[in-house]
Amino acid sequence: MTPFLELRGVTVRLGRFVLEIAANFDGGWTALFGPSGAGKTTLLEIVAGLRRPDTGRVTMDGRVLNDGAGRGQVPPQRRGIGYVPQDLALFPHLSVRANLDYGRPPGDDDAFFGTVVERLEIGGLLAQRPGALSGGEKQRVAVARALLARPALLLLDEPLTGLDAALRERILPFLQRVRDEFRVPTLYVTHNADEVMALCGRVVVMEAGRVRAEGATRDLFVPREAPGWRLR
Amino acid sequence: MSLDWPAIELSLGAALLAVAINLVPGVALAWLLARRAWPGKALVETVVTLPLVLPPVATGLILLEWLGRRGWIGSWLHAANIDIVFTWKGVVAAMAVMSFPFVVRNARVALEGVSVRVEQVAATLGASSWRVAWTITLPLARRGIVAGAVMAFARALGEFGATILVAGNIPGSTTTISTSIYTAILLGHDAEADALIGVSIALAFAAILVSELLLRERRP
8 A cells, every 4th residue: 555645765954953754654643753853843844845855755645745856846835735833823913714714725615614613613713813812722723724725634733732731631632523523634743642642543753853663553652650651 | 474385295295105116125125135045135235224324415416426317327217208306206216215224124124023934834725925925924014014114204204415415405396394494494484494393293293193093903
């Protein structure tokens, strides 16, 4: 079976940091797991088309997005890849409604809009500005905005990092709902093993710019003595 | 005592026109300075700043030489039947050059304040570079751009040194509020000068008021 997303010999040098990646991703939810500084966000930027790798080839669903040969870099607006950065980057001058509409394809049906808004429980926020929202509300709006652009792939950069434990517990079910109902292939960046186990079937473990391990989460993680999970 | 109405009209009209002429190239240049690396950038930055640093009379003299009938720009314009020097167009040219740095510097700071992340996410949502600029970057930078335009307008209204060299001080033709005040003082017409100073203060208040109205938060 050919993988949904394939990175071959992708390298990028950022000062003294070197990212060197070869990895395959299937069509489900895959965690990019590793400590900060491992290059997880850089990898997402390359996949999203926001950063040009020095070498390597990126293909998604048979389509070449980056070709190390130099030419053949598909710009972000033509990739159909949704990106939710860690800081969410909601448009502060637009209402939630206008944020959600921003990436919708022309003639997109309202039923899908209604479903996304309902499943993420943001119907009551449409008239507000992002500045008036709580952290958890912003998070759901950002995910909804990405989903409404009908992406072929979703990139979530540490969506639960920086939220307190109680809020994490409340947002997690929303993410599971997004995973189960919209079935968009997703790369989920995190350094939290519990999130990996709660959301992802597969995991790519990164360290210092390289892939240290990849496989099924059940094979790579074992339960901690205390409730929860840690890396084997 | 009589107010020099032609001078007031010319000052207002020329200052507005100067800012209008500056706005598009000024914001475009500010964007290039804020978001792109290119050879000669430091040089262009310095040249843009020069009118802030040079004595206005020096800038005026350079403009006079360039825009005069034998100047490298003026000879070309004269061939097209356009004369700048000692006409109202000279007033506009002097005001535009003197106020350009205010447009560029304010717009640049404003554009630098717009998060690159926000622009990038707009692109991942399918927006073209133009759409990102129109719907994200410019609206988010608009406070700084408007502030720069207002400062440029104020600078243009107050412009004296470059104007008097490029356009002269021909009553009813190229005399502005500033040069009219100067003439009134020279002639000992203190009341006339005071009245024009009053007009200048009123215009300053009006400019600030307009900018506040432009910047008032629109509710979604």
